Amino acid sequence: MNQSTPLALLGGLSAEEFLRDYWQQKPLLVRNALPDFVSPLTPDELAGLALEEEVESRIILEHGVRPYELRRGPFVEEDFQDLPESHWTLLVQAVDQFVPEVAELLQEFRFLPTWRIDDVMVSYATHGGGVGPHYDNYDVFLLQGLGQRRWRVGQLCDSQAQLIKHPEMRILAEFAGSEDWVLNPGDMLYLPPRLAHFGTADSDDCMTYSVGFRAPSAAEVLTHFTDFLAQNLPDEERYTDAAAKPSSDPSEIDAAALDRLKALLDKHMQDKGALLTWFGQFMTEPRYPELIEGEELSEDQLFDALEDGAVLVRNPSARLAWAERDDGLVVFVSGLSRGMPTELRDFLKLVCTADCLHAENLVDWLEFEDARTLLVELLKQGSLEFADDE
Numbered sequence: 001m002n003q004s005t006p007l008a009l010l011g012g013l014s015a016e017e018f019l020r021d022y023w024q025q026k027p028l029l030v031r032n033a034l035p036d037f038v039s040p041l042t043p044d045e046l047a048g049l050a051l052e053e054e055v056e057s058r059i060i061l062e063h064g065v066r067p068y069e070l071r072r073g074p075f076v077e078e079d080f081q082d083l084p085e086s087h088w089t090l091l092v093q094a095v096d097q098f099v100p101e102v103a104e105l106l107q108e109f110r111f112l113p114t115w116r117i118d119d120v121m122v123s124y125a126t127h128g129g130g131v132g133p134h135y136d137n138y139d140v141f142l143l144q145g146l147g148q149r150r151w152r153v154g155q156l157c158d159s160q161a162q163l164i165k166h167p168e169m170r171i172l173a174e175f176a177g178s179e180d181w182v183l184n185p186g187d188m189l190y191l192p193p194r195l196a197h198f199g200t201a202d203s204d205d206c207m208t209y210s211v212g213f214r215a216p217s218a219a220e221v222l223t224h225f226t227d228f229l230a231q232n233l234p235d236e237e238r239y240t241d242a243a244a245k246p247s248s249d250p251s252e253i254d255a256a257a258l259d260r261l262k263a264l265l266d267k268h269m270q271d272k273g274a275l276l277t278w279f280g281q282f283m284t285e286p287r288y289p290e291l292i293e294g295e296e297l298s299e300d301q302l303f304d305a306l307e308d309g310a311v312l313v314r315n316p317s318a319r320l321a322w323a324e325r326d327d328g329l330v331v332f333v334s335g336l337s338r339g340m341p342t343e344l345r346d347f348l349k350l351v352c353t354a355d356c357l358h359a360e361n362l363v364d365w366l367e368f369e370d371a372r373t374l375l376v377e378l379l380k381q382g383s384l385e386f387a388d389d390e
């Protein structure tokens with residue numbers, strides 16, 4: 001895709017313009033971002049998902065035992081019968097991993113790195129329902145699926161923001177809403193991280209699809225990367241001070257000691273290869289690894305299946321990315337990594353982004369051993385699966 005092509009999803013902005021002027025900076029309201037968008041799920045289907053053991057769901061009641069009472073799923077059918085007429089919201093996380101039609105929505109966001117996308121959360125609200133004024137640390141695209149939702153957008157927040165007393169939810173005590181928009185199905189609002197927002201259902205049966213992004217915090221990056229590095233460091237690699245000058249006072253930690261320590265840290269912190277491996281693995285870690293289940297098969301079985309017309313698709317819970325490194329390419333699959341030769345660049349792009357893989361689009365690649373091995377590995381691991389498998 002050309003970065004300067006106007007995109008209807010972005011109200012005619014190109015990816016380049018959007019990234020330059022809005023992404024991570026300011027909100028963008030797009031009327032008719034997806035014209036004729038029809039919610040791929042009905043309210044009943046969403047409620048059905050919230051009954052499932054493996055699905056993360058919440059109900060928030062504005063006037064419950066406390067303001068914004070939070071109830072956690074999985075729910076049973078009776079839980080829905082006991083709810084008031086209005087002012088409650090059901091939120092279901094990672095619906096893209098359970099409903100292929102919702103996963104398809106993510107195709108629209110290909111102008112952003114796929115490894116930055118976290119999940120699609122779907123909410124259902126009765127009239128007046130909302131989760132309170134709050135901010136998120138992530139970018140989000142809020143696509144209206146059904147009914148109307150009023151969005152108010154307020155101040156930029158940080159962790160110092162005053163919150164109301166609530167044991168589990170982070171609701172802003174003060175909300176200075178400056179903009180106010182009512183979204184209809186197909187309309188979309190982009191919000192950058194940390195911008196206060198408050199959505200309330202302006203109709204009954206209001207459904208909103210939130211495409212959320214992943215961005216590790218500095219604390220996470222440091223903790224996880226240093227853990228990753230430490231796993232491969234031998235015990236004998238230590239702080240050393242050969243040829244140190246005698247210290248002027250034996251109890252002083254002098255500047256030279258600190259410099260030696262810093263050199264030890266820098267040596268590892270500058271290891272870009274290790275950083276890439278860690279980052280790729282980290283960003284492709286699946287939210288629900290238990291939904292990725294592989295099957296044993298041989299290369300021959302794969303060939304036969306492809307010849308018979310089999311189609312391979314990515315498991316919606318799998319996460320894939322690739323990168324270039326000094327010795328060739330590397331592919332990251334659901335938290336794992338594997339080196340690949342440079343000549344397989346287009347093959348990796350295909351595996352990471354094609355809607356499906358079949359004899360026709362794989363034909364040029366199956367002669368490469370590394371390509372065959374990768375396909376078999378991905379099937380065994382479960383990140384790829386046969387399209388007709390349940």
Ligand code: SIN
Pocket residue numbers: 089122123130131136140197199208210
């Ligand atoms: C919602 O869909 O009700 C809430 C989404 C959000 O504000 O993050």
Ligand code: CO
Pocket residue numbers: 134135136197
């Ligand atoms: Co939010």
